[in-house]
Amino acid sequence: MSIERKGFRDRQNVCASALAAICVTAFWQPASAQSTAPPAPESNGEVATPAPTDAALTTVTVTATRITRDGYSAPTPLTVFGEEDLTRAGQINAFQAANQLPSLAGSNSTSTFGTTQSTGTGGLSTLNLRGLGTNRTLTLLDNQRVVGALNIGVTDAGAFPQALVKRVEIVTGGASASWGSDAVAGVVNYVLDHEFTGVKGTVSGGVTTYGDDEQYLVSLTAGTKFADGRGHFIISGEYQNNDGIPRGIGDRDWYDGTRILQRTIAGTPAGEPQYIVAPNTVDMRLAPGGLITAGPLMGTAFGPGGVPYTFQYGSLIASPNMSGGDQSGDVGNNSNLDSTLERDTVYLRLAYDLTSSMNVYATYNHGGVETTAHSFPGQYRTGNLTIRCDNAYLPAQIAAGCTGGGFQFGSYIADLPDSVAVNERTMDRFTVGLDGEFSLFNRNWTLNAYATQGTTVTDSSIEHGTLNNLVLAAIDAIRLPDGSVVCRSAVAQANGCVPLNVIGTGVASQDAIDWVSGTPFLHTRLKQEVVAVSASGDVFDNWAGPVSLAVGAEYRRESFSQRADAASTGNADNPLLSASGNNWFTGNFRPSAGAYDVIEGFAETVVPIVNNEAAGKAELNLAARATEYSEAGYVTTWKVGATWETPLPGLRLRGLQSRDIRAPNLSELFRAPQNLTGTVIDLVGPFAGQSFTVNQATLANLDLEPEYSKTKQIGVVYQPDWLPGFSASIDYYRINVEGAIGTITTQQEMDLCFQGNQTLCDFIVRDASGMVTEVRLKPVNLASTETDGVDIEASYRTPVPALFGAGPADLTLRALATHVFKYDTDSGIPNAIVTEAAGQNSGNIANWRAYATESYSTDRFSITLAQRWVSPGVIANNWIECTSNCPAPTINNPTVNNNHIKGALYWDLGGTYDLEFGNGGMKNQLYFKIDNLFNLDPPKVATAGLNPYLVRATNSALYDLLGRMYRLGVRFSF
Template identity: 40%
Template sequence: MLSHKICLTTALRASVGVAALLVSCVAHAQAPAADEPAAGELVVTGSRVKRDGYNSPTPVSVVSRDEISRSATPNIADYVNTLPSLSGSSTPATTSNMVGQGRQGINAMNVRGIGTVRTLTLLDGRRVGGMANDGTVDVSELPQQLVSRVDVVTGGASASYGSDALSGVVNFVLDTKFTGLRGEIFGGQTTYGDNQNWKVALTYGAAFAGGRGHFLLSGEASHEDGIYRPGNRDWTEANWGYINNPAYTATNGQPRVLRKQDIALSTATFGGAIACTATSTCASLRGIAFGPGGTPYNLVLGPIVSDPIMSGGTQADNSPRNNQDNSMVPRQNRRNLFARVSYDVADDWNIYAEGMVAHLDTDARYFSGTFGNTLAVRVDNPYMPAEIAARMRALNLTSVPFGTLKGDNPVSGANSERGYTRVVAGVDGKFDALDTEWTIGAYYQFARTALRNTATNATRLPNWNRAIDAVRAPNGSIICRSTLTNPTDGCIPYNLFGTGVNNQAAIDYVTGNPTQDSVFKQNVVSINIAGEPFEIWAGPVSLAFGVEHRTQSADGVADPITQVSVANWDTTGGLPTIGSYKVSDAYVETVIPLARDQAWAKQLTINAASRVVKYESGTFVTWKLGAEYMPIESLRIRGIASRDVREANLSDRFAGVFQTSGSFLDPNNNGAATTARGLTTGNPNLDPEIGRTYSAGIVFQPTFLSGFNASVDYYKVSITGAIGSLNIQQVVNLCFAGNQDACALITATPAGPQQFEVRTAPLNLASESTRGLDFEASYRFRFEDLMPGTSGTFTIRGLATNYISYTVNPGLPGSIVTERAGAAGLPSWRYQLSVNYQNERLALSGTMRGVSGGVQNNNWIECQSGCPTSTGDNPTYDDISIAAATYFDLSATYSLGDNNQFQFFFNVRNIFNKDPAVVPAGPTGHPSWWNQPIERSQYDILGRVFGAGIRFRI
């Protein structure tokens, strides 16, 4: 189990894995949480070893149930993700359009920004089956009303807990001995009146058979409207984006890319537009657009134009980013049910069984599939207004480039339905052997996720290409050109010119709903044994050992059209993940006391662990060596070194062909922004990642200032053979540098408006390395110590993480090292300060949290004049800054009833309605210009949010 917090009076009787004996002993190994434990309670954390009075050298942050309750957030992840040591976690806002990856709507933890797939999520110290093809766990589907605390281990823990714990562990500990009836009703919305949400939860627990048995049942239902159209927020109306500087040359000292407002398309409208360039033979037709009913009009271009986008002009107030459904947060419906029954078959033996089912339905809308300037419309197209066709013939043109936003088609979307089932059966007990009392915990777990992903209203490209090439039939009717040679092809012509010009049959012919059905399964068998087999001069030596076997599998099927080719659709998506693997491992861990109550050492303890892991790719050894030294009662010095391993997951190895869209700066075309289609797939030949973690820190708990605790820890994590994929820009840059393997991944259309396809797959890159500092301090005191005659307690708690550096080195010829720290997605600082007051009836909590500013990309060069020549690796921009942000939250809880059995609570997040920092989309920024100009994982994007509700316990 991740964290064993054991009361002195029960330490010798507790059994491995029995969370019921742990929940009353909530404390903090790094610095206490807001609600410190009562005197006499001793802490064991971050280790499988159970030992009275031992604190693990691995830093652990603890979030108590009281903290979670005071936050009054609708989802436990909303609060836990504010911890500075968690950075870049997946949330519904960051995954709203990930339909093809199965991650839509997921809340997944990310310790230190190293990756959700490198963070192991546990429930009561046991694995939880993954809910997507990469194995990530949606913590929103755990029984939230039963969570008594959340432990966050910020360090490599593979030796103790196995694969996926390379960056750390997040353990959700349940109150498995809860008795009574507990309920909650919650509702909330943003200050803009959108994203209305509600939650209803009910939990019941009771003993039976004279106290030998215990039964739990906990259910929850919640709904979130989502935000389909975010246009009423100031930061969306500004329409920030990046655009190529049309005045740039390699020698004039100007930046290659400009950051501007009012970004819109210059070559396409909802009713279509002729997309000729200013220097082409059809330049006189440039900007002719088509409105309702196909009426031509002249599109007014903005002052800065770099096809296919511009800044300003008549399109500025009609950007599809804001005026078409483009989800900030998906609509969500959740239903969760958890049941547990346990029974003491003997005084020292307990058997238990758990069952959990969850269902999530999400729906997002997004703007996709624009044909900005990639179509060619022929002069004989009968839908073309006669006057435009005449002008084309006068210029001897047989076709013109054309762009459209497909205004007649319904908005594209992403729908995901996920059903999750988890069953656990286990036994905890103790036995005597070799003159030692041993505790044992064994369990079997089966988990299954059934997932259906649907890309709604996608464009079916083969049909689209046939339908837009319309001609006159010999009888004068309008048909598809393909029908002339294949009269039974069923093609229905589509009118590109204007809005409101196509009937439903034409729309249905060119659109569809590609689907992907997947099933992910996990089987786990685990046995853990712990005891104190002998004693030395400084105390007993503790020992824990165990074995585990795990299988993971994925299977699925796509719709028949996608099975032929993912390129049949214009949307993100692809073929399912199909494959399986198994892992067997065995571990041993020990705690050895070297000194106790000496003049030079109050305590000195060594913690060591090793695990042998057999993957299908080979056998690997992980290890951990840590030490804790207390020279005096008030000071602890701790350090740890570990070697950790993460096996490639199902997605890494077996993902089917997956289609994305993006853009790159083309070094062969003076750095011009160019759109591209990306195709990714899994790589079954991947090797495991190898991580090395080093951390050292001090914990100060002065005896002269009761209730005060502080800690600081330095950490460094290095990963060799890191599993990752090159992005489109990196592949293009490598090709430009002469890497022929990279060039082989790029395909360009041979004729017509040029389009590019770039293929990528996960690789074992050279290395990733990160280092930083974690700070934490808390002070808890009684109010009457300041003002006699008053009541209640104050708790002040501050946490901060300084991400000093995070480098990624692909290690490929021609590639460059990227520094992530201080760039978009990983600010150099994350911090949180909370002040809490609580008396018998009232609890008030105020929180200040935030992130430091930075730049969008550390490899970009910011300059306004005198710029060096822009390159693919180091492009020049006039502004790459990202602003810092500080948010303030306030919550209040008031209790009623003789035993405070009723609670009314209220919460306001982001009180001052601070906008998120602008992180523009466009050339090499976000994948495509139509993405909203924000960084979703670090900033509040909703604005001020209100929530209120009632809780009861009977």
């Protein structure tokens, strides 16, 4: 790991150099320069434009469309989190601020990164609209694509220059016709302030009420004009550090090991529930120093120094779990609550006006992040170890009672250190572009063109990883006649085996730990190259107004390569390790590589239909995109939308229907093969009905097709003249994803082959006799998801009396809510249960989510109160809740004693106070923020079918796990 740590220090040196350059820029700044004023408030699907100055028209391109017009309102709902909103949120970056919005369900951050170690997702800030998946939400920076953070195609918004984010625009609906693949759920566009001049910075810190998760942020930004105002240079640097809560719940008392005891249907007594939600539920096959799990010595556990004791079993047992009894095998309260994090970003932009209407620019964006997350201690062995009777470390009385040559043994081998997932990711992105205006057919057109090259390098590793075969060899220790202890296997001895004592705690030698340990790693390099050009303008006037047109073309190439350690790939020079790889207890990475090209062109138009006082104003928005993928083939996407400003003042109606896509990503097309052992019941051929152990090969699939989705939206916007400052919108949406890409199980593949799916029959390999020997699992276009719901947004701003001698004051109210009626997923497997996820608070689709703010602001200070609400829900919609007289459970409808999950209402409080030094000189703003003001504990969320180390007994996708968080900071500018 020394290489990875050094790499992050190198990036810190780069960041320090950038901050020095900012200071130089600050001294170069002309004395008359001032920071740009914040934009006007933005909400309700509108992008409000500042009042025009110097008689210049202000135009804005909204993310919902490619058309540029004065005050244009798109048919696609658009939520804008503006500069005021970002400031009031008081979060450590723009991602955390925007992530509070109800439509962003299940987004990834450090606190949602759990115990999974081999995915490389640590440190990602990825957005998830509608809960449809981070890879179905397109994230843009200034309307431009950004290189992915992983080969699954997601973008890390944390790598963007947070201090320059002017607003975040969220298109909550399909937008592939305008922006291309991945915009199935919508688009999140980070818009930067390209006109910033002056110097500004932020210093902030935070800590929870428990004294953990300490974090701080330092940022500095400078911008200056040169060459008589024709040139403009901006530089911004930022460093963020978060100590995290890497192991343990800490002083939080909400963790009680609540999980589900899961009985079989046959083993459920009549009238009782099949599933039992109970606290203090743990795997009954585990103890830190080991537990004998079968035979006459069953229930004998080993404590400090290897001393045996009687293990206490719980009062409720549904093998392999129990409620009550000895809880030492539960390490759920030691799992990661928030990853440690170090993040640095550097952004530079150089722009120059070639003419009064043409501007060229170049940008460089660097983003680096390193995270560490503890997962679980040692090796989790649920009763599948064998300790022989002559093991050198067995106490004499246990060895005397040992029969049959040995006994089954369960342990997480507590003497082994915690395995720690380390992810270091570096993004470097270079862009050159041209923006301007030109005249065509006596009409003004805007031109945008850019070329970008971005690379992301990720090093994922697992510190203190352990090698399975070495552990098995080391624990099989015998005592020689001279009293020395050696490994039983001669091959192991020849390769330096050091005996490992697992009988008890505090007994393993460091040499033994070192011999079985190592660091699996995966080095990934992604590259993106994009060239794009677009133009928009009015082509002619019809009876109702100007007809606008936007056209454009884009070429994109995505590629990646991966290399892994020798033990993962099977190239290790050790006869004890498997030549097929998969030697690590966790983290078996595999090398891979691949690339694809995309060529696409689009056209979009806005056609006025009606424009008169009697009928109001109506416009039709049409868009189409033709796309050719080198691997997935040709696809067409389209959009038909309309808006109608009715004769009733302030009332606008809008509607949309679109066809959108998500093309298969690099991982799905080219991921490395992985070979595991599985079982399957053959249903075809001479061995039908027999069960076989087969090679289960997980492969990529170059024959994948794009996912298709259909989106329908209809809504109303109301901004009445009789109530100035008020805006409200209600939008209904329905999204249906067909041919969703996913991987099915070995047996499901066999079942579908039996039912006539020839494509899947081709994935089954047989020998000359017809016996199945291998089942190849490939991602396929089988599943479908249908979701519908309603979005509600309202805001109101009005002048109010000033307090404490301050100047003019405003009261600003804003509320956003999302209600999900349906979220159904069909795996495509015949007779399989359709998952109805809406309201299953065990996932990320609550029935209701809401976010509201109330702000009082003057020219000197502001105070903001915010509420975040998640409605109550259930564990599973198809479960039947009962405690007695229960109906007989079925596969589709199991019974459970408690199917309820509580909701949560969080209150946040924040405020600012402005200080100014000198006559128009340095400005300082002190601010504070308290999240989860009343320190509300997260509700209990019971899960089933998972080992204890995988769950925290709650749900980080919906609830706050950290508790009350204090933040204090200062923003300054001059």
